[in-house]
Amino acid sequence: MRSRTSKLTSLQDAVALVQPGALVAIGGLWFQNNPSALVRQLIRAGVGNLEIVAAPPSSYAVDLLIGAGSVSRAYTAHVSFDHLGLAPNHRRAAETGSVEIVDCDEATVLGGLMAAVEALPHHPVTSIIGTDLARTSPLAVRRPVAELGPVAAPEAMRPDVCLLHAQEADVYGNIRYLGTPFCDPLFAKTAATVVVSVDRIVENDTVRSEPHRTTIPGYLVDAVVEAPYGAHPAASQGLYPHDEEHLAAYLAAGRSAQAWHADYLRPWVLDLHDGPGYLDAVGGPARLDRLDEVVA
Amino acid sequence: MSVPSAPAYSADELMTVAMARELRNGDLAVTGASSLVPVAACLLAQRLHAPDLTLILPSGVVNPPPGRLYRSASDGRWVSGAEAVGTAYDLFEMSENGRLTVMFYGGIQIDRHGNVNLTATGLEPGKPPRFRGPGLANTSFAAVSGRIILFSASHTPRTFVERVDYITAAGHLDGGTSRQEAGITTDGPVLCITPLVTFGFDDGKSMQVRSIHPGVEPAEVLAKTGFPLSTETTWPVTEPPTDVELRTLRTVVDRTGELGRNTRP
Numbered sequence: 001m002r003s004r005t006s007k008l009t010s011l012q013d014a015v016a017l018v019q020p021g022a023l024v025a026i027g028g029l030w031f032q033n034n035p036s037a038l039v040r041q042l043i044r045a046g047v048g049n050l051e052i053v054a055a056p057p058s059s060y061a062v063d064l065l066i067g068a069g070s071v072s073r074a075y076t077a078h079v080s081f082d083h084l085g086l087a088p089n090h091r092r093a094a095e096t097g098s099v100e101i102v103d104c105d106e107a108t109v110l111g112g113l114m115a116a117v118e119a120l121p122h123h124p125v126t127s128i129i130g131t132d133l134a135r136t137s138p139l140a141v142r143r144p145v146a147e148l149g150p151v152a153a154p155e156a157m158r159p160d161v162c163l164l165h166a167q168e169a170d171v172y173g174n175i176r177y178l179g180t181p182f183c184d185p186l187f188a189k190t191a192a193t194v195v196v197s198v199d200r201i202v203e204n205d206t207v208r209s210e211p212h213r214t215t216i217p218g219y220l221v222d223a224v225v226e227a228p229y230g231a232h233p234a235a236s237q238g239l240y241p242h243d244e245e246h247l248a249a250y251l252a253a254g255r256s257a258q259a260w261h262a263d264y265l266r267p268w269v270l271d272l273h274d275g276p277g278y279l280d281a282v283g284g285p286a287r288l289d290r291l292d293e294v295v296a
Numbered sequence: 297m298s299v300p301s302a303p304a305y306s307a308d309e310l311m312t313v314a315m316a317r318e319l320r321n322g323d324l325a326v327t328g329a330s331s332l333v334p335v336a337a338c339l340l341a342q343r344l345h346a347p348d349l350t351l352i353l354p355s356g357v358v359n360p361p362p363g364r365l366y367r368s369a370s371d372g373r374w375v376s377g378a379e380a381v382g383t384a385y386d387l388f389e390m391s392e393n394g395r396l397t398v399m400f401y402g403g404i405q406i407d408r409h410g411n412v413n414l415t416a417t418g419l420e421p422g423k424p425p426r427f428r429g430p431g432l433a434n435t436s437f438a439a440v441s442g443r444i445i446l447f448s449a450s451h452t453p454r455t456f457v458e459r460v461d462y463i464t465a466a467g468h469l470d471g472g473t474s475r476q477e478a479g480i481t482t483d484g485p486v487l488c489i490t491p492l493v494t495f496g497f498d499d500g501k502s503m504q505v506r507s508i509h510p511g512v513e514p515a516e517v518l519a520k521t522g523f524p525l526s527t528e529t530t531w532p533v534t535e536p537p538t539d540v541e542l543r544t545l546r547t548v549v550d551r552t553g554e555l556g557r558n559t560r561p
Contacts, residue, residue: 029355029384030329030370055353055384056433057370059328079415080430082368083330087430094416094428103415106434110388127391127436131476132415132467133433179372180355183384237372296367296554 006171007224011274014195014223015041018050018161023075025187026054027164030082031242032179034061035163036236037227037274038197042163043068044270051075053157056106060234060247061163063087066099067260068269073100075157076138077109088254099159108139109265112157113183116190121156141146152159162191165231168216169198173221174207174214179237181215188220197227199236229279229288240288241295303511305319305537307491308333308555309545310509313537314489315400316340318445323349325398326390326437329430331369332554333447333489334400339549344541352396354433356382365554387434394440394482401438402448404429405460408468408502408523410446410485412438413460432466438465439480446488446495453522456490456503468501474502492517494534498526507534 015038018024024042028034040062048070054062056077063079065071067089081091093099107125115123124145128134134152142150164184168176175196177184189193196216201224207214229236233246253263272278282288303310315337323346327334331354338351338457339362352358357372361377375381390396403412404427418426438444438535448455467485468475475484488503489497496506508517508531518525536544545555 030368032355032370032372062409076431078329078431078433080329082370083332091428095424095426097424101428103431105432105436106384106387107391107436110384114388125392125436127394127440129436129439130463130469130475130480131435131438132463179375180357180381181383182355184383185383237375241371241373242368292373296552 004144004172006114007218007221008171008201009223009225011037011041011225011227012045014038014225015045015047017040017193017195017223020047021049022160023051024052025159025162025191026052026058026065027162027184027187028058028061028231028234029055029180029182030080031059031234033165033182033184033249034059034231034238035165035197036061036232036234037230038163038165038195038225039065040269040274043070047279049216053109053159056104060250063089064269066090066093068265071099073102075102075104075109076136076146077104077106081251084244085251088251088260092257102139103133103137105133105141108137108152108154109157110186110230111154112139113186113190115156116158117186118294122153124148124151124153124155126151148175157190159187159191161193161195162187164188164194164196165236166196167236168200168202169196169224170202170207171224173203173218175216175221176202176207176213176237177215177237185216188216194221195223195225196221197225197230199230199239200229201226227274227278232282232288240252241291243246243282243288244295246282305542306556309542310534310537311449312336313342313449313487313490316344316496316541318487319346319349319398321346321348322552323386323397324352324395325349326354326387326396326498327400328354328433328512329368329369330402331366331400332365334445336365336545336549336555337370340496340541341542343548345464345468349521352382356384356386362549364552365550367554375541376541391434391436391440393398395477396437396440397442398445399437399441399446401465402446403460403464404455405457406446406448406455407457407460407467409471410444410488410497410501410503411460411463411469412446412465412467413462415462417461419461435465436545438467439482441482443483444485448488448490451490451492451520453520456520457522468497471501475529492520505531507532509534
């Protein structure tokens with residue numbers, strides 16, 4: 001009898017599913033649940049000319065990809081390091097025009113994803129009104145809706161690949177979040193290829209003992225990567241908070257493109273591989289498991 | 297001559313208490329990024345006069361417990377002890393159906409009519425912006441939320457401007473009835489809280505000082521606000537935090553003192 005196929009794969013093989021020029025959805029929100037290890041591998045693999053879309057509030061993973069020069073167009077709404085400061089590479093790319101930033105917001109991104117979920121060409125969102133975004137965004141193009149008149153109706157957003165980070169999965173791709181999954185389930189439903197890194201692999205029996213806790217079922221998922229602390233320096237909700245010291249060093253390096261390449265991209269991404277080497281460099285579990293005590 | 301003693305509370309604590317007083321029992325409040333003060337104000341109001349207020353964090357977390365304030369409103373540690381964990385889809389539902397009654401916004405620019413810019417300044421057609429801001433995750437909440445409370449940790453002429461370079465979140469647009477004429481049916485900004493004053497809105501929907509914080513000189517407010525303010529009547533002084541407000545804030549909401557670290561700029 002044929003045995004069930006495991007979707008467990010390596011970081012390298014998972015990232016090989018991303019083609020140059022692809023539209024890639026980046027999971028998580030702010031510096032929570034970022035697919036950081038996947039994105040660093042994507043940069044090392046040199047996959048470029050990407051279009052990206054992210055949750056309406058995004059942060060580290062988006063700024064990292066932009067800084068590495070991997071992105072040609074970004075469908076983003078809010079990109080920041082929240083209370084820590086602005087996203088340096090996103091800001092620089094917008095101010096120099098090196099990346100086409102397509103200003104979005106929650107309703108335009110979700111509207112586009114909803115259209116894809118519903119297999120419709122576009123999805124009207126009546127709440128886009130009164131702002132300069134409503135006036136100028138290509139995603140807020142108004143189309144006539146019966147009985148309502150012209151309404152902003154973003155076109156269907158269908159990512160080629162989504163890269164997500166969750167806390168747990170079994171090898172068949174049943175994904176469990178211990179905090180908010182935010183946009184990730186919508187990305188999983190709309191992306192042609194779904195890649196998820198998780199901090200730990202659990203047994204299929206564990207999934208079956210609590211089926212109501214499966215956030216994204218395996219039939220939507222193509223590849224699972226076991227990546228302990230794979231969201232670092234972002235948080236993995238329910239397991240570890242963000243690494244504020246590391247993020248502060250990232251922002252300090254971001255003062256110029258040159259400094260960021262020399263002080264962050266080269267030592268932390270290009271010259272280091274995710275896995276034991278990266279974990280040792282950031283202090284290992286001995287430090288990461290105690291972040292709750294030091295991060296306010 | 298007596299030396300004036302330092303206030304017994306921080307600027308953030310005063311802003312938190314002033315904001316909490318504006319929140320109503322039954323409110324459904326959503327906060328955004330960099331929102332330590334609004335989150336604390338909601339948690340404080342729940343313990344004082346608004347037990348039926350629902351607080352929703354920008355991650356979708358519903359009614360997190362008080363005790364320790366995390367500086368990021370999306371911090372995963374807010375999940376523990378909360379009543380529900382929503383998703384982006386739950387926030388989308390609220391933005392389309394207008395379920396929320398109060399929303400909080402800060403901005404890189406806020407203008408006299410309460411319009412908020414979080415996108416960019418120095419905009420010229422066909423050119424990249426001179427300064428790029430973070431952008432805004434949800435612009436719809438400004439249109440559909442029952443009312444808006446603005447806040448800013450900095451009170452300077454660069455923040456409080458005559459007219460924003462870009463309307464990211466709609467306030468009273470051009471003032472007067474222009475908000476309604478644009479098809480928006482909600483109240484819009486009703487209040488703006490800064491480290492110096494609370495602003496209200498006059499009949500023409502321009503910001504005016506509603507109260508000046510204890511120890512602040514009117515000349516400083518006039519100098520640091522980038523649009524004219526009426527001085528026809530004396531500005532009342534903001535009521536300082538009461539003992540009960542301050543004690544509840546420090547012993548129930550903010551036990552680790554996150555709001556106490558800033559002093560008045």
